[in-house]
Amino acid sequence: MxxxxxxxxxxxxxxxxxxxxxxxxxxxxxxxxxSPSAGAIRVESPAKWKAWGAAIEVQLTYACPAGHQGHLNVTVNQAVLGGVAVGNTYKEITCTGGFETTAVNVTANERAFRWGSAFAKSELRTYQNGNAARDEREIQIVP
Structure with missing residues (x-):
């Protein structure tokens, strides 16, 4: 040996x-x-027109570390006759570590949304690490 x-x-x-x-x-x-170490978010298109434009239903797909708590925020702007329709909403979430899709209702502030193109900005923020993920894109609003 x-x-x-x-x-x-x-x-x-x-x-x-x-x-x-x-x-x-x-x-x-x-x-x-x-189980992502950072968050991710995406605004899905199209959004559904609701209540004659008083609101739209927007789908958000997101992922963040399992067990983390956080919130989603989305703002939609659309050029309409006489100005800009603007709306935003906020939703609390618990992260699963995988991709999730949720629907949120964005209510119009002063002017109603209409069918057609709009611009959406979304953010996912977790409380444990303060990380933020953002997405900005053009979406379609459909009946």
Whole structure:
């Protein structure tokens, strides 16, 4: 039986350690994909026109770390005859670590929303780490 010298023994340990890490790396990547360390949010299009434009129903898709508490905020602006229709809303959430979709009603402040293009800005903020995710995009409002 041959005895390993210090350098050879260290090399064997390094190779064995690398093999172990390589075998668990895909599992670690899969867990991190399922439970994001930062939040993400997206405003979905189209939004549904409700109550003759007094409100619209907007779908928000979001993800944040499991167990975190937070809130969603969305503001919609639309050019209408005589000015701009503006509305916003706020919703408390509990994060699951995966992607979730929720519907929120955005009520118009002074002017009613109409069918057509609008601009939406959304934000997801978690209380535990204060991180914020934002999304801004043009959406369609449909009947």
């Amino acid at each position: 041959k005895k390993f010298t210090g350098g050879k023994a260290l090399a064997v340990v390094a190779v064995a350690g690398g093999a172990v890490l390589a075998s668990i790396a895909p599992v670690m990547a899969d867990v991190s994909a399922q």
